Amino acid sequence: MVRILAVKIKRAINENRVDLYEATRGNWKAAKENCNTDTVGYVVGIYEGKVLSAYRPTRWYSVIEDGTDSVRRRFEGTPVDKDLFEIFKKNEEKIINSFGHGAAISYVEMDLKNYNLV
Template structure:
């Protein structure tokens, strides 16, 4: 499997007062096999790419209403990577299904559209 880019709609987290990192890092319903392939996580607010992070570690919520959801610890992606995502916003937004806050893409898909 190729390295993936996880795309997340974060406007609800931001509305709750979280910063970009906290709104993006979790807790998300993801396939348990996917995190190992995710190279970047991109936060999208109201149709605009606003942040990007490189996960360094993934975790799973152990209990409560969000049990089994995934979250990551990570570092901010380099500015040139964020700019690359921002310049591909139109292609990135098309990856989301109706109502879904989670989508995936790759650099290959972004470059080929």
């Protein structure tokens, strides 16, 4: 099983007009122990109920936003290949349904071994 961090990127795209990578990579309010290269295999960006981007994190950072004591997480990573992106698209409903009411992030466990990718 692979843990996927799903993140809602609508606000980042609409307010900041940033590209998909910047919108997906952070800054996410998540615990360091939940967001690191040992615990998260992929990050998937969700926009208006659709999988719009997907990356494999290679490095995570802690970020302190100006004017707050809140520590957030941000990653560096590489885009997934087309085949893996299509698998995430096919599992879109499972990913979307993992979000709690009003939540900006969610964790989803997926078995990718059946797809000969892992």
